[in-house]
Amino acid sequence: MKFFNREKEIFEILSVLDEEPNNIYFIYGPINSGKTTLINHIINNKLNDGYKVFYINFRTLLISEKKDFIEAIFTTKKEGILEKIKDKSEVINILTKGVGIVTGIPIPEVELNNLFEARINDAFQYLNDVLLETKKCGKRPIIIFDVLENFVFQNLCRSAPKNLQMIKEITANGQKYLLKEIFQFLVSLTKEQHLAHCLCLTSDSLFVEYVYNTGELRGRVEYIFVDDFDKEIALKFMDFLAEEKLNRKLSNDEKELIYSYVGGKAKDIYDIIIKTAHKNLRDVLEEKLLNEVNIMEEFLRDLNYIKPEVNIRGQMIEVNKKEIMEALELFKKKYVVKLHDIPKHVYVYLINENILFLNPQKGILKPQSFLVWNAIKKVV
Numbered sequence: 001m002k003f004f005n006r007e008k009e010i011f012e013i014l015s016v017l018d019e020e021p022n023n024i025y026f027i028y029g030p031i032n033s034g035k036t037t038l039i040n041h042i043i044n045n046k047l048n049d050g051y052k053v054f055y056i057n058f059r060t061l062l063i064s065e066k067k068d069f070i071e072a073i074f075t076t077k078k079e080g081i082l083e084k085i086k087d088k089s090e091v092i093n094i095l096t097k098g099v100g101i102v103t104g105i106p107i108p109e110v111e112l113n114n115l116f117e118a119r120i121n122d123a124f125q126y127l128n129d130v131l132l133e134t135k136k137c138g139k140r141p142i143i144i145f146d147v148l149e150n151f152v153f154q155n156l157c158r159s160a161p162k163n164l165q166m167i168k169e170i171t172a173n174g175q176k177y178l179l180k181e182i183f184q185f186l187v188s189l190t191k192e193q194h195l196a197h198c199l200c201l202t203s204d205s206l207f208v209e210y211v212y213n214t215g216e217l218r219g220r221v222e223y224i225f226v227d228d229f230d231k232e233i234a235l236k237f238m239d240f241l242a243e244e245k246l247n248r249k250l251s252n253d254e255k256e257l258i259y260s261y262v263g264g265k266a267k268d269i270y271d272i273i274i275k276t277a278h279k280n281l282r283d284v285l286e287e288k289l290l291n292e293v294n295i296m297e298e299f300l301r302d303l304n305y306i307k308p309e310v311n312i313r314g315q316m317i318e319v320n321k322k323e324i325m326e327a328l329e330l331f332k333k334k335y336v337v338k339l340h341d342i343p344k345h346v347y348v349y350l351i352n353e354n355i356l357f358l359n360p361q362k363g364i365l366k367p368q369s370f371l372v373w374n375a376i377k378k379v380v
């Protein structure tokens with residue numbers, strides 16, 4: 001897949017990586033806007049071999065306790081091969097080699113087993129040592145936490161659990177304060193030791209809001225918003241894909257039509273263009289919209305039977321269908337609504353259901369995608 005555009009975001013992220021680490025960075029935006037693609041493009045094509053990237057993927061993991069977290073961030077395997085890391089010298093070997101993106105933090109198997117028994121701080125200590133060692137080898141470490149949502153699962157079940165949020169819930173239950181410890185560690189890596197860049201990718205806007213409004217993280221976290229493409233760029237993206245995938249040009253009418261259905265969502269535009277190679281464009285668009293409308297209808301139908309509750313600062317608040325309909329009603333005429341125009345428990349619920357997306361920096365809410373927006377306009 002060829003990479004398209006994102007010049008502004010690339011410039012911004014490279015400028016951050018060029019400086020010494022000083023903040024935790026949240027790279028956030030709606031689902032399927034292109035965050036993972038962007039970061040992978042940068043680390044594969046834009047970084048010189050002065051950097052060492054540690055890529056941590058929370059995708060398939062449900063983090064509910066320390067053990068899950070440790071399993072998610074460490075690896076006992078050598079890159080690309082099934083062979084296990086035997087000792088520390090092999091770890092150092094991995095750190096010094098080439099440009100290299102390392103999936104997970106390399107650790108010998110014995111040491112990993114020890115960490116399961118130990119306190120979480122010992123895991124952080126090990127990680128800290130690896131990063132110091134990396135720096136000693138003359139490389140600048142970057143840690144990337146990617147919360148890659150499972151697209152299929154999310155379509156099947158709108159309330160798919162979101163991993164980073166799972167960690168937050170443990171915190172809410174007061175079990176282990178794992179999230180707090182993770183952030184303390186990341187603050188130490190950035191603001192205090194200036195040791196490693198930390199980039200957290202997420203579509204979970206409630207999580208971003210939580211971090212944004214958490215006093216103790218103020219002044220320690222910065223945000224880079226990776227939104228769906230705006231209209232001008234979306235139309236260019238269609239040209240770009242049509243040339244590559246269809247070997248033909250799209251007419252202006254075709255592009256306007258696609259935009260009216262899916263807006264500037266990279267993944268949706270991509271799916272439409274691919275299908276258009278062997279199907280009628282209008283049929284492809286209608287099919288995609290119908291899918292979204294069905295999901296929306298089922299969601300609203302279910303509200304006749306269930307009494308959902310959301311957790312606001314530890315207190316469970318009930319949400320009723322009438323409030324939800326009133327909130328969705330606001331989107332019939334506009335794409336963007338001010339945060340204050342919808343009661344908090346209602347927007348929290350709609351975000352959990354992946355219907356709305358919140359931008360805490362701008363204090364606005366919008367549908368997760370144009371498709372969702374179009375479904376709201378049809379159904380509500």
Ligand SMILES: Nc1ncnc2c1ncn2[C@@H]1O[C@H](COP(=O)(O)OP(=O)(O)O)[C@@H](O)[C@H]1O
Binds near residue numbers: 003267268
């Ligand atoms: N800049 C881009 N160039 C080409 N394709 C892109 C770009 N950004 C996103 N895409 C397409 O959109 C899909 C979803 O992007 P992804 O990075 O997985 O989204 P996110 O991580 O924000 O959920 C990708 O698989 C790719 O097909």
Ligand SMILES: [Mg+2]
Binds near residue numbers: 035036149
């Ligand atoms: Mg992603």
